[in-house]
Amino acid sequence: MSADVLSVIPTDPYWQPLRAAADHAAATVADMVPGLPGTEVEIDVTWHAQLTAVDCGENLETRIGCPLCGSSIDTEWWGDLLEAHCEDGFPNLAVQAPCCGVETSLDLLDYDWPCGFARFEIAIWDPERIWFSAEELAAIATALGHPVRQIRAHI
Secondary structure: OOOEEEEEEEOOOOOOOOHHHHHHHHHHHHHHOOOOOOOOOEEEEEEEEEEEEEOOEOOOOOOEEOOOOOOEEOHHHHHHHHHHOOOOOEOOOEEEOOOOOOEEEHHHOEEOOOOEEEEEEEEEEOOOOOOOOHHHHHHHHHHHOOOEEEEEEEO
């Protein structure tokens, strides 16, 4: 069975909030995604020990672009990289671009659907909405105490 997950992560992949700020942000998110009548939306708040990929799943359809040479990067390369780090996370985001061989950072690649990396994540399962608005993201950021971005996955 497939699912949609709307995740909110800090803009700084290494940043983690204190528990009180995370709880406040999760409560803010819960107010924004009440779910269907008679149902409750599942919200997971996670502190990751290592940098973890927060990818868009099957939404990544066509392209990852290299920020250095502009070439397309094979999505199979991306899938292999995720698989290699699915259990233990990423020690850092440094990577050699497979297209031009230049060192870059995984969070600088141009994903055709947003992808990111984080040590903290608020994930909303089947949120019954596509995206948060800019105003809603600002409210979540205020509650969390750090700027945030969103990733929508179809898994």
